[in-house]
Amino acid sequence: xxxxxxxxxxxxxxxxxxxxxxxxxxxxxxxxxxxxxxxxxxxxxxxxxxxxxxxxxxxxxxxxxxxxxxxxxxxxxxxxxxxxxxxxxxxxxxxxxxxxxxxxxxxxxxxxxxxxxxxxxxxxxxxxxxxxxxxxxxxxxxxxxxxxxxxxxxxxxxxxxxxxxxxxxxxxxxxxxxxxx
Amino acid sequence: xxxxxxxxxxxxxxxxxxxxxxxxxxxxxxxxxxxxxxxxxxxxxxxxxxxxxxxxxxxxxxxxxxxxxxxxxxxxxxxxxxxxxxxxxxxxxxxxxxxxxxxxxxxxxxxxxxxxxxxxxxxxxxxxxxxxxxxxxxxxxxxxxxxxxxxxxxxxxxxxxxxxxxxxxxxxxxxxxxxxxxxxxxxxxxxxxxxxxxxxxxxxxxxxxxxxxxxxxxxxxxxxxxxxxxxxxxxxxxxxxxxxxxxxxxxxxxxxxxxxxxxxxxxxxxxxxxxxxxxxxxxxxxxxxxxxxxxxxxxxxxxxxxxxxxxxxxxxxxxxxxxxxxxxxxxxxxxxxxxxxxxxxxxxxxxxxxxxxxxxxxxxxxxxxxxxxxxxxxxxxxxxxxxxxxxxxxxxxxxxxxxxxxxxxxxxxxxxxxxxxxxxxxxxxxxxxxxxxxxxxxxxxxxxxxxxxxxxxxxxxxxxxxxxxxxxxxxxxxxxxxxxxxxxxxxxxxxxxxxxxxxxxxxxxxxxxxxxxxxxxxxxxxxxxxxxxxxxxxxxxxxxxxxxxxxxxxxxxxxxxxxxxxxxxxxxxxxxxxxxxxxxxxxxxxxxxxxxxxxxxxxxxxxxxxxxxxxxxxxxxxxxxxxxxxxxxxxxxxxxxxxxxxxxxxxxxxxxxxxxxxxxxxxxxxxxxxxxxxxxxxxxxxxxxx
Numbered sequence: 001x002x003x004x005x006x007x008x009x010x011x012x013x014x015x016x017x018x019x020x021x022x023x024x025x026x027x028x029x030x031x032x033x034x035x036x037x038x039x040x041x042x043x044x045x046x047x048x049x050x051x052x053x054x055x056x057x058x059x060x061x062x063x064x065x066x067x068x069x070x071x072x073x074x075x076x077x078x079x080x081x082x083x084x085x086x087x088x089x090x091x092x093x094x095x096x097x098x099x100x101x102x103x104x105x106x107x108x109x110x111x112x113x114x115x116x117x118x119x120x121x122x123x124x125x126x127x128x129x130x131x132x133x134x135x136x137x138x139x140x141x142x143x144x145x146x147x148x149x150x151x152x153x154x155x156x157x158x159x160x161x162x163x164x165x166x167x168x169x170x171x172x173x174x175x176x177x178x179x180x181x
Numbered sequence: 182x183x184x185x186x187x188x189x190x191x192x193x194x195x196x197x198x199x200x201x202x203x204x205x206x207x208x209x210x211x212x213x214x215x216x217x218x219x220x221x222x223x224x225x226x227x228x229x230x231x232x233x234x235x236x237x238x239x240x241x242x243x244x245x246x247x248x249x250x251x252x253x254x255x256x257x258x259x260x261x262x263x264x265x266x267x268x269x270x271x272x273x274x275x276x277x278x279x280x281x282x283x284x285x286x287x288x289x290x291x292x293x294x295x296x297x298x299x300x301x302x303x304x305x306x307x308x309x310x311x312x313x314x315x316x317x318x319x320x321x322x323x324x325x326x327x328x329x330x331x332x333x334x335x336x337x338x339x340x341x342x343x344x345x346x347x348x349x350x351x352x353x354x355x356x357x358x359x360x361x362x363x364x365x366x367x368x369x370x371x372x373x374x375x376x377x378x379x380x381x382x383x384x385x386x387x388x389x390x391x392x393x394x395x396x397x398x399x400x401x402x403x404x405x406x407x408x409x410x411x412x413x414x415x416x417x418x419x420x421x422x423x424x425x426x427x428x429x430x431x432x433x434x435x436x437x438x439x440x441x442x443x444x445x446x447x448x449x450x451x452x453x454x455x456x457x458x459x460x461x462x463x464x465x466x467x468x469x470x471x472x473x474x475x476x477x478x479x480x481x482x483x484x485x486x487x488x489x490x491x492x493x494x495x496x497x498x499x500x501x502x503x504x505x506x507x508x509x510x511x512x513x514x515x516x517x518x519x520x521x522x523x524x525x526x527x528x529x530x531x532x533x534x535x536x537x538x539x540x541x542x543x544x545x546x547x548x549x550x551x552x553x554x555x556x557x558x559x560x561x562x563x564x565x566x567x568x569x570x571x572x573x574x575x576x577x578x579x580x581x582x583x584x585x586x587x588x589x590x591x592x593x594x595x596x597x598x599x600x601x602x603x604x605x606x607x608x609x610x611x612x613x614x615x616x617x618x619x620x621x622x623x624x625x626x627x628x629x630x631x632x633x634x635x636x637x638x639x640x641x642x643x644x645x646x647x648x649x650x651x652x653x654x655x656x657x658x659x660x661x662x663x664x665x666x667x668x669x670x671x672x673x674x675x676x677x678x679x680x681x682x683x684x685x686x687x688x689x690x691x692x693x694x695x696x697x698x699x700x701x702x703x704x705x706x707x708x709x710x711x712x713x714x715x716x717x718x719x720x721x722x723x724x725x726x727x728x729x730x731x732x733x734x735x736x737x738x739x740x741x742x743x744x745x746x747x748x749x750x751x752x753x754x755x756x757x758x759x760x761x762x763x764x765x766x767x768x769x770x771x772x773x774x775x776x777x778x779x780x781x782x783x784x785x786x787x788x789x790x791x792x793x794x795x796x797x798x799x800x801x802x803x804x805x806x807x808x809x810x811x812x813x814x815x816x817x818x819x820x821x822x823x824x825x826x827x828x829x830x831x832x833x834x835x836x837x838x839x840x841x842x843x844x845x846x847x848x849x850x851x852x853x854x855x856x857x858x859x860x861x862x863x864x865x866x867x868x869x870x871x
Contacts, residue, residue, distance in 0.1 A: 144278035
């Protein structure tokens with residue numbers, strides 16, 4: 001089993017000059033702490049709860065927490081959907097890129113939601129259009145009641161040809177599992 | 182044949198006549214496709230509409246019912262867990278979240294907006310939403326205890342919505358079905374005429390066009406027949422031109438015999454046929470003896486004439502199915518197909534007889550002999566390439582034996598060449614991968630036993646074959662020119678090593694390095710030696726270059742010049758293997774030498790054969806009188822040493838003292854035993870002829 005993680009970054013603050021010594025000490029300590037954290041992070045399997053599980057052919061399971069997804073190259077899509085009012089801004093990971101990263105390109109997949117909804121996604125569409133797994137909507141993480149934490153978003157506004165019933169049925173909300181076929 | 186203008190006119194009228202039907206055909210097809218596409222789109226739209234109205238609304242309502250029910254069940258099991266079913270708090274909260282998310286679908290987005298237009302749905306939605314808002318705080322504190330009042334409170338809040346929601350969903354499903362039916366009926370009644378008319382019209386049009394085209398095609402066929410006759414004529418002309426070109430590409434212009442390309446072709450073809458029919462093939466490589474002399478004495482034109490005549494006679498010696506090819510110069514190859522050993526011998530005999538008749542050239546009679554090499558299929562090889570190679574190898578052997586010879590290929594004729602080529606490849610690699618190494622044999626002062634110098638000797642560590650002696654690879658290196666980089670490497674390495682010993686505080690040694698003939702003839706030799714000395718920072722007096730006797734005698738004047746150049750650098754020069762070559766003693770005084778080395782052949786037998794001893798003594802005496810140092814090579818026994826010592830030989834080297842050693846062993850030797858013991862001279866020396 002593999003797990004993807006990200007390390008947090010310490011914010012820099014400015015201090016009055018008289019406390020320079022303390023500042024140096026604090027810097028030293030924090031860098032020590034950072035190193036310690038890296039070690040701890042490597043021993044613990046996953047930091048946050050897994051929100052997405054990808055099941056490969058050989059039944060290998062790869063789990064992602066939100067931080068792992070945020071650490072990847074993210075894409076911002078602005079589009080309206082039949083289930084929201086007005087244009088929304090979604091932030092997420094390009095699905096084809098995610099599949100390529102784990103070596104599952106050129107495969108069709110099945111997306112499964114928390115409410116047991118299932119649908120198939122074909123590789124060609126994912127490769128040709130920037131379809132994403134969104135983890136933020138308008139800059140905010142999504143609760144389950146807001147169709148979160150993950151929602152497959154097709155760029156319906158940018159590519160009007162995608163606006164078909166078939167494609168809309170593939171915009172799985174409350175996504176939690178991908179099965180590579 | 183028709184005049185061109187008529188043909189042109191014919192074509193023009195064709196193209197004019199063809200335009201109209203083609204255009205209408207395309208138009209009809211376009212209409213047909215468009216109408217099909219329109220019908221398809223309309224059908225899809227209707228389908229979508231039906232799906233949308235029936236699908237979305239009933240789906241949402243049913244799902245809401247389903248999720249409310251699931252939460253209801255989860256809640257019950259959460260507080261009444263039994264052995265088989267259990268619901269975790271996480272699962273319960275998840276079901277609640279999913280229910281909330283479903284409820285929000287009613288308000289957000291276009292998909293379900295229509296639902297809220299119904300008053301009934303609006304009231305229901307509003308009520309359930311309010312109830313869920315009240316459920317949430319209760320749920321947060323709920324404990325898995327059937328008596329928890331919150332459990333009862335939640336149930337009371339949700340109970341009023343369960344049955345009405347189910348009824349609502351069912352009602353929607355029924356009305357949607359009715360509406361769906363209505364849509365389908367409307368489509369069937371109103372639209373089908375319109376969507377069927379277009380394909381029908383275009384279909385009819387296509388049919389019409391088909392008949393029109395049929396008539397047109399018949400007319401065209403007649404005209405085409407005419408055109409094809411003209412085409413055949415021009416094709417024939419083209420074919421004639423191409424065959425001339427093909428002939429030129431596959432034949433030798435001088436003799437009109439097939440060239441190498443065609444020979445290769447025919448040979449491969451013959452092999453193919455022989456493979457199937459089990460036949461035999463003979464390949465004869467033939468080469469005129471001393472043809473260069475003919476060319477030189479009679480001139481090129483006469484030489485060409487000889488080749489033409491030879492070609493004619495050869496052609497007459499073989500059958501029609503056989504091939505005589507000229508490769509280049511005076512090289513011919515004969516390909517005899519379907520031969521037995523007897524018939525091959527017969528053809529060879531015929532050739533010899535045919536060529537024995539004199540050639541009349543410019544009023545003179547010219548006699549020609551040839552060498553021939555023969556290889557057989559399938560006996561010697563089964564590929565064209567190897568058959569030719571083997572015949573060539575046999576020819577080479579025939580030429581080696583003299584003029585007018587025939588040689589049949591024998592296994593292994595090519596082997597020597599192959600081994601050489603392999604060795605050459607490996608030698609190149611050896612230089613690159615540093616498989617070469619220098620060993621050093623001490624040179625000892627025979628008076629006090631001190632090591633005063635070493636001779637650098639090249640070794641090749643072959644990764645598979647182990648140590649290879651220089652005798653095996655230096656001649657090859659000379660032939661291929663590899664000696665230049667190898668020599669350079671040897672010089673540089675030896676100089677560096679000599680300096681390294683000095684730097685370690687050991688007594689300075691004279692480093693003797695052998696020069697090969699090819700190296701000695703290099704124009705840049707002096708510069709190369711100077712560079713090696715400079716790079717190593719070695720004073721030139723510590724470098725001695727050893728030359729072989731035969732090398733100096735090849736071109737005495739040039740050798741003297743080269744030696745002078747080297748002496749100017751300050752290095753000393755020595756003659757190796759002295760006594761084995763053909764040194765003219767008179768030249769010896771002209772060579773700017775410092776030292777002679779007595780060949781090991783004389784040292785070996787020095788105390789056994791009186792002749793050898795006499796030569797050794799003579800060389801020592803001559804060196805003394807020419808004021809040259811003298812070193813004896815190959816000293817192996819105490820007896821040899823005593824003899825040499827008795828006759829005032831200054832220096833020696835050999836296994837008696839030490840074999841050639843790697844550098845670090847020499848270092849150890851110098852550190853621990855810089856002097857060898859020299860046996861004291863016996864007064865009653867037996868071999869000493871005083």
